[in-house]
Amino acid sequence: QLNNRLAHKIKTRYQEYKKRKNKCVRIHLLFMSILCMSYSLSFQFWSELHLPIFLHHWNTTTTPSYPEAPLNSVVSPAETDPRIQEIMKKLDQLIPPRPFPHVNTTTSAAHSRVTVLSPRDTYCIGEHLDLLLEVKDYLGRRKEYGGDFLRARMSSPALKAGASGEVTDFNNGTYLVRFTLFWEGQVSLSLLLIHPSEGVSALWRARNQGYDRVIFTGQFANGTSRVLSECGLTLNTSAELCQYLDTRDQEAFYCVKPQHMPCRALTYMTTSNREISYLTLKEKSLFYR
Template sequence: LPYLFFPSLLLSSLTSQLSYLSLCLSVLLCGIIDQQQKVICTKMQIFWPTLDPPISVYPWDVSRKPLCPKSPINPSKTDMKINKVKNHLNRLIPKRSFFNVNTTTSAAHSVATILNPKATYCIGDKLDILLVARDYSGQRKKYGGDFLRARISSPDLKAGASGTVTDFNNGTYLISFILFWEGRVTLSLLLIHPSEGVSSLWRARNRGYDKVIFTGQFANGSSWVFSECGLVLNTSAEMCPYLDPRDQEAFYCVKPPHVSCEALAQLKSKNKAISYLSDLEKSLFIRSNVGVEILKSFHPVSVSVCSKQTISLKEKCKPGMWSPVPTGYVWNNVWNLVTCNLSHFHTETQMNICLKGKLIYILGDSTTRQWIEYFIKNIKTLKSIDLHGFGNLRRQLVVDLERKIYIQWQKHGYPLVGSNSYSAKENEYIARVIDRIAGDKNTIIVFSLGQHFRFFPIDLFIRRAINIHKAIERLFQRSPETRVILKGENTREMNDDPERLSDFHGYIQAHILKDMFQDLNVSFIDAWDMTIAYGTNNVHPPQYVVRNQINMFLNYIC
């Protein structure tokens, strides 16, 4: 039966089409289960728990009983990994209730003090700040969890770097900066969200899959039929399932009458007018309360080259290097890594020499699409191949036949959020793409994951990351010489819808990826740390940032 992997939520819609399955379900509900029906239920239960539907799937009918009885089947290894990560995150993000905004963290009332201040600092010195968080009434906070962003900068020098935040979980924080360059250095510490807001965002994120409405466009002869689609749909209508049983990934559309499920041609989406935040919680996320400067009264510090300083020699950057934060700093708009030396591949000739003979797959969202657009703009010998797609999410391919350079960009699979239509036939999960790449010493895979997942419960993101991890393990078994680069998530604008798009969601995802892939020989481009250092606050950072991301990439492959 093609419906063996349907979630139990959808089975009722099949009664009119599959009388046999309807009979089976009736028998199950009566408690008469033969061996064949046990197999059916078993397979459904294997698939259904992986979606971990939020309580909003059945918002009112709490008495609804499962169609299949409980079985002794143990959770899959993937499910156990997902639960382990979720439990860890839940401990890190405890619930913080509040009844008045005045009891939440206030940037203006919090007190920051430089520890052991100096009139002049030396390059390489560490500067520490003790932050005591207070609420709007001036009362000291007794717990941590505030989402803070630390940065130093020298705008005249086009220089910047992130700082580290140590949360003592008692309302105090240690903010640490490394002073990388000479000159006047400005200190910044932003309160992005108070701990109460962080708790609210985390709860709201994991409540439902219904913050986005997907619309599927089905071909019906010479006309089009539109239907609702999504990762989880709360409806009794007949469904079109688009499933990956091996990796337990799923996407659905309501089946249009008299139209085949295979006729789905295009998709687009829009935000649904729904929120899981209370009016009180929403008040924490008005623009004036997001990203508020704590160090307004601080003057720039002076940094000099000290006579006794020695410059330690760093090795050349190599694949598999993972650095602690801050991973690097910006000076004169150029990204420098702390642990190793980066060569510069900024000219067309330098890039051509590096890319010669390379087969490069770039997988992800529009932040990696910026890479292939950069290559097209800056390497004139690359020629675009028309693959007859449409829209910004179409697959792109550029080649240089003389130098045997092949670069392809491809979007990741569901979910893809955006108001512009894109092809539903080119949706392929990254794990599946990696599985069909043979690999060799001249094959490079770049992948990124993040922005489109912020709208949905964290289970979805964790599962996708695990599936990609497994695919890379399989790749290295058949081709250990293939190089894989993980591009981290960018920070983005602060004035977007925080419930769906807050950088807090991206911060959590960025750390999940860093933790998950460190056991593999995968190179990492910490775009999160880089975009903080540049201070861009733009999901699509400027070209000079993209250039430095690509320069890191070229250092890893040449």
């Protein structure tokens, strides 16, 4: 009799467990059906407008960022240089040189094509919407390499909601653009060509070509005496230098040491721009539309 009561109790609890489990499944399915929605897709693949940029001379006055950094200290680059070279090598591989004979052979937003992969009428929150982008040049020919600077955005202005898409470069002229659907309602998708790959390559080369675009002038003060001296990340001079080391990043900044002035007497820094460009006229044309 005791065994019968125990068996009946176990059977009753098992039936209650099954009811609770089925109810959770139904609630879960109902919740998923509520999350399903329709998306209104409007594609825009266009070049961002770039207006001419004019560089003006400007001056700023700042105090040293790291006054506690050791002065006149000599740091061996044996540890930091290999790491920096490894990082720069990887970046160079990601942004290889892209010479072009004419602007017509560079990426054209107007001639490129976007395709929705496996389109459906409705999507659910949390699902992905994938687009395939095939880029072409101004002559309508498909590009055979990647490297274009693209910006993918999804937005719902009425909800004041927006999110970025993930762009995968296959390095053959095609890109996969993936949007994660985070909210319910209609969304607009935009895919902007910020810079063609040829422009990205030109900017990267110009960035690494020299550090003499900005003029740094340091002011040293000792009592009532004030002396101005040339400063910079790299100085082409045989004069005695003051070295100011950022101990965190192991990066150094230099100033020509004034006579009868200690290195710690550096108090202010002014900067101005040189009228210099490392871009050719043909490369500059990629940034003026």
